[in-house]
Amino acid sequence: MKAVMHDRYGPPEVLRLENVERPVPKDDEVLVKIYATTVNRSDCGLRSAKPFISRLIHPFFGIGGVLRPTRHILGGELAGEVEGVGAAVTEFAAGDEVFGINVGIYGAHAEFVCMRERAPLARKPAGVSFEEAAAVCDGASLALMCLRLGDLRKGKSVLIYGASGSIGTGAVQLARHFETEVTAVCNTKSLELVRSLGAHRVIDYTKEDFTKNGETYDVILDAVGKHSFRRCRASLKRGGIYIPTDGLYNLFWALWTSRIGDKRVRVPIPPRYTKKDILFLKELIEAGEYRAVVDRCYPLEDVVEATRYVETGQKTGNVVLTVNAGRAR
Numbered sequence: 001m002k003a004v005m006h007d008r009y010g011p012p013e014v015l016r017l018e019n020v021e022r023p024v025p026k027d028d029e030v031l032v033k034i035y036a037t038t039v040n041r042s043d044c045g046l047r048s049a050k051p052f053i054s055r056l057i058h059p060f061f062g063i064g065g066v067l068r069p070t071r072h073i074l075g076g077e078l079a080g081e082v083e084g085v086g087a088a089v090t091e092f093a094a095g096d097e098v099f100g101i102n103v104g105i106y107g108a109h110a111e112f113v114c115m116r117e118r119a120p121l122a123r124k125p126a127g128v129s130f131e132e133a134a135a136v137c138d139g140a141s142l143a144l145m146c147l148r149l150g151d152l153r154k155g156k157s158v159l160i161y162g163a164s165g166s167i168g169t170g171a172v173q174l175a176r177h178f179e180t181e182v183t184a185v186c187n188t189k190s191l192e193l194v195r196s197l198g199a200h201r202v203i204d205y206t207k208e209d210f211t212k213n214g215e216t217y218d219v220i221l222d223a224v225g226k227h228s229f230r231r232c233r234a235s236l237k238r239g240g241i242y243i244p245t246d247g248l249y250n251l252f253w254a255l256w257t258s259r260i261g262d263k264r265v266r267v268p269i270p271p272r273y274t275k276k277d278i279l280f281l282k283e284l285i286e287a288g289e290y291r292a293v294v295d296r297c298y299p300l301e302d303v304v305e306a307t308r309y310v311e312t313g314q315k316t317g318n319v320v321l322t323v324n325a326g327r328a329r
């Protein structure tokens with residue numbers, strides 16, 4: 001089968017398309033023929049091993065070595081069709097259309113991948129394309145985790161900074177679903193999109209600094225890792241919670257604020273992806289309450305170009321790779 005391989009850390013150019021052996025499912029695994037996958041920030045972080053300290057952290061999660069990668073095929077998110085199942089699999093059968101995320105294993109930048117039956121994998125939501133389905137799991141799962149850390153409930157207020165990214169577009173829709181008051185911050189070009197996702201108020205960060213308008217929120221989620229607790233602190237209500245999605249130094253702030261002051265920092269580490277959440281997202285999609293935002297689609301062969309684009313930090317929502325010539329629905 002065709003797969004995108006890399007055997008050293010480095011720029012997008014370390015990725016190359018190769019012919020490798022098709023994986024064989026173990027007893028508790030399903031073999032998925034992939035029609036769409038994504039290039040996301042985790043793929044980029046794992047391939048570049050930047051910042052350098054991540055090389056020391058990857059081995060603890062079993063996703064990379066200090067000197068060399070150990071996951072040679074990237075790609076966590078996927079949508080496709082079950083090609084075969086192991087002897088002990090009961091939930092899926094050949095021909096099922098599925099979507100999910102191969103947490104910690106990766107391998108989806110390829111024509112086929114094996115996933116455990118109990119992994120975050122479910123039947124593809126009815127009525128959405130493989131491209132859309134592939135782009136659901138990562139951003140939305142992380143957004144769900146962040147909103148839970150913020151203990152967001154009906155009537156509370158949340159500001160989502162970086163609302164046009166993968167986590168941001170997920171967080172806006174999920175916060176709206178949880179009946180919170182949603183303020184979203186993004187660039188001029190994304191205002192309409194973010195409003196259409198359900199934000200009650202949208203702030204253009206090129207024209208207004210939300211930390212200076214006197215408004216306060218129960219939760220501030222920095223969905224793009226470009227803000228800081230220090231700068232946001234005055235925009236939090238008493239008892240308010242700041243949730244960053246980047247910056248290891250925030251672990252210090254989480255510890256500090258757990259003992260001092262009336263505002264907290266909570267860090268979504270380690271990230272959690274569960275089958276239960278994937279099934280919840282499928283329900284929301286089928287009820288018309290959630291959609292993955294897809295910015296660009298590239299064929300698998302153009303993975304280097306797709307990766308370069310993701311690393312501009314300016315994608316809107318998600319970037320998809322089509323595999324096996326894709327499939328409409």
Ligand SMILES: NC(=O)c1ccc[n+]([C@@H]2O[C@H](COP(=O)([O-])OP(=O)(O)OC[C@H]3O[C@@H](n4cnc5c(N)ncnc54)[C@H](OP(=O)(O)O)[C@@H]3O)[C@@H](O)[C@H]2O)c1
Binds near residue numbers: 040
């Ligand atoms: N290192 C890893 O392994 C890893 C893995 C997953 C997630 N993360 C972290 O998770 C966070 C979100 O990831 P993601 O994939 O959701 O992000 P993303 O999709 O790459 O975010 C890009 C979006 O952020 C917007 N943006 C860029 N600069 C901004 C700024 N200064 N203020 C507000 N918006 C800005 C961009 O639009 P405009 O440029 O038009 O504003 C774009 O729509 C990041 O902090 C990322 O580092 C890291």
